[in-house]
Amino acid sequence: MKKILGLLVVVALFSCKETKKETVETVVKEVTKPEVKLYTFDGGTIMVNNLELFSQDTTYHGKTKEFADAFYVIKHPDGNLIWDAGLPEGLVGMPEPFTSPDGNFTVSRKDSVVNQLKSIGMTIGDFKYIALSHTHFDHSGHANTFKEATWLVQEAEYDFITSEEAQKTHADLYNAIKELTNVKKLKGDFDVFGDSTVVIKSMPGHTPGHQVLYLDLAEHGPLLLTGDLYHTYENREHKRVPVFNTDVAQTLKSMEDFEAFAKEKNAKVYLQHQKEDFNKMPKTPEFLN
Numbered sequence: 001m002k003k004i005l006g007l008l009v010v011v012a013l014f015s016c017k018e019t020k021k022e023t024v025e026t027v028v029k030e031v032t033k034p035e036v037k038l039y040t041f042d043g044g045t046i047m048v049n050n051l052e053l054f055s056q057d058t059t060y061h062g063k064t065k066e067f068a069d070a071f072y073v074i075k076h077p078d079g080n081l082i083w084d085a086g087l088p089e090g091l092v093g094m095p096e097p098f099t100s101p102d103g104n105f106t107v108s109r110k111d112s113v114v115n116q117l118k119s120i121g122m123t124i125g126d127f128k129y130i131a132l133s134h135t136h137f138d139h140s141g142h143a144n145t146f147k148e149a150t151w152l153v154q155e156a157e158y159d160f161i162t163s164e165e166a167q168k169t170h171a172d173l174y175n176a177i178k179e180l181t182n183v184k185k186l187k188g189d190f191d192v193f194g195d196s197t198v199v200i201k202s203m204p205g206h207t208p209g210h211q212v213l214y215l216d217l218a219e220h221g222p223l224l225l226t227g228d229l230y231h232t233y234e235n236r237e238h239k240r241v242p243v244f245n246t247d248v249a250q251t252l253k254s255m256e257d258f259e260a261f262a263k264e265k266n267a268k269v270y271l272q273h274q275k276e277d278f279n280k281m282p283k284t285p286e287f288l289n
């Protein structure tokens with residue numbers, strides 16, 4: 001546990017006709033904040049061969065872009081959380097990157113989560129919780145590995161991905177999470193450890209139960225991991241919505257809520273697919289705290 005001295009200075013000024021009086025009151029409060037560490041991992045790389053998918057209009061026609069695919073470990077004194085799960089581990093060791101049958105994406109992943117966790121001396125048994133921003137294939141890659149952990153998932157996402165229809169039409173997406181049977185269904189925001197340092201924020205629209213992660217780190221300060229609310233800086237700036245989002249209006253509302261919350265908390269925002277943001281993060285075993 002780390003003790004931080006918070007200094008609250010209340011300055012009250014009084015004045016009247018006869019006398020000018022100035023009162024300065026200083027209150028020193030000791031605030032105890034648990035030490036939370038954020039580790040960033042490489043969950044693979046996505047070459048987007050058809051960037052036009054990432055806007056409702058033709059802005060990105062003919063363009064391509066390379067995306068990072070990060071996942072994160074959050075260490076908290078009361079337990080550990082893994083946030084997102086990278087690309088499928090079947091890609092590890094493939095001689096060539098894999099291109100989807102529709103040609104839209106070319107993906108690769110260098111290493112498995114079990115190996116990657118070794119760099120920080122952790123094993124899969126060390127995790128109390130797993131949470132995915134949403135259940136697309138590039139965020140659920142090694143999810144089933146954490147079947148002993150409790151899956152923190154929005155009820156809307158759970159119902160969407162486990163429905164009979166999804167099991168038929170999105171079998172790969174369903175299969176990627178089907179071994180997660182310790183489920184805690186969320187209905188909105190969730191303060192994971194009850195001390196406001198690690199908070200899941202419901203931000204639907206990309207998928208029915210899409211969510212983002214807020215962390216209040218002792219030294220770095222508040223930050224937000226965006227999931228797929230925004231894939232790129234440009235989409236954040238212009239509030240562009242990918243064509244494959246489940247609900248455009250809901251996405252725009254989530255973007256509005258997100259920006260208001262980020263402003264209120266003065267939080268730094270990290271876009272999980274933006275390579276520059278991925279590169280800003282310390283490489284393991286280094287971490288943010």
Ligand SMILES: [Zn+2]
Pocket residue numbers: 134136206228
């Ligand atoms: Zn997605």
